[in-house]
Amino acid sequence: MTATGSQTRPNLRPVVHLTVSPGEPPIPMTWRPPSAPPRSARERLLLVAERAVGGLAPTLRAALLMLLCALAGLGMIAAIAGPVAALFSTLVLVVIALLRR
Numbered sequence: 001m002t003a004t005g006s007q008t009r010p011n012l013r014p015v016v017h018l019t020v021s022p023g024e025p026p027i028p029m030t031w032r033p034p035s036a037p038p039r040s041a042r043e044r045l046l047l048v049a050e051r052a053v054g055g056l057a058p059t060l061r062a063a064l065l066m067l068l069c070a071l072a073g074l075g076m077i078a079a080i081a082g083p084v085a086a087l088f089s090t091l092v093l094v095v096i097a098l099l100r101r
Contacts, residue, residue: 045064046064048067049066050063053066055100074089077089
């Protein structure tokens with residue numbers, strides 16, 4: 001015991017001695033993160049639909065259907081009311097989609 005009344009514990013940690021000779025070159029890092037396999041056109045289309053309306057649709061197919069319906073509706077607005085009205089409607093849909101996130 002010391003003067004303060006505390007006990008000291010023996011150091012039980014193992015000691016490791018590492019030596020490196022100066023003549024050896026460092027080992028190069030060869031690991032790379034795995035790359036994703038190439039996606040088909042159908043997979044890319046489903047990913048676009050998921051990112052556009054994924055929060056509104058429970059499945060990827062429903063998201064794709066909602067996206068196609070929105071595009072068809074915008075096409076009809078462009079055919080009936082003109083491209084300015086379709087662009088305005090597109091802007092409104094984008095703002096609504098951004099506010100829902």
